[in-house]
Amino acid sequence: ITNKAHVERIKRMDCCLCGATGPSDCHHIREGQGMSQRASDVLVIPLCKSCHQGKAGIHGDRSMLRIFKVEELDLLAITLEKLLKAA
Numbered sequence: 386i387t388n389k390a391h392v393e394r395i396k397r398m399d400c401c402l403c404g405a406t407g408p409s410d411c412h413h414i415r416e417g418q419g420m421s422q423r424a425s426d427v428l429v430i431p432l433c434k435s436c437h438q439g440k441a442g443i444h445g446d447r448s449m450l451r452i453f454k455v456e457e458l459d460l461l462a463i464t465l466e467k468l469l470k471a472a
Contacts, residue, residue, distance in 0.1 A: 388426040416457045430464045436449050
């Protein structure tokens with residue numbers, strides 16, 4: 386499922402992990418997905434470049450998740466809460 390408008394809205398948000406000011410990368414969560422599967426464009430979270438693709442980021446050693454004691458589903462919930470408050 387693709388939802389370009391939603392993806393663009395997510396990219397305008399601040400990073401949901403460290404709070405860095407947007408624009409952000411749009412990360413498709415991998416929780417519950419197979420190795421080569423990609424989540425729906427609805428299941429996305431905003432991440433700064435460092436939290437997304439940096440050494441400690443989600444596509445790195447994931448230590449930022451451990452530091453903040455969260456999982457991808459926690460970040461999705463945070464993102465959805467922010468979207469609902471803004472609506």
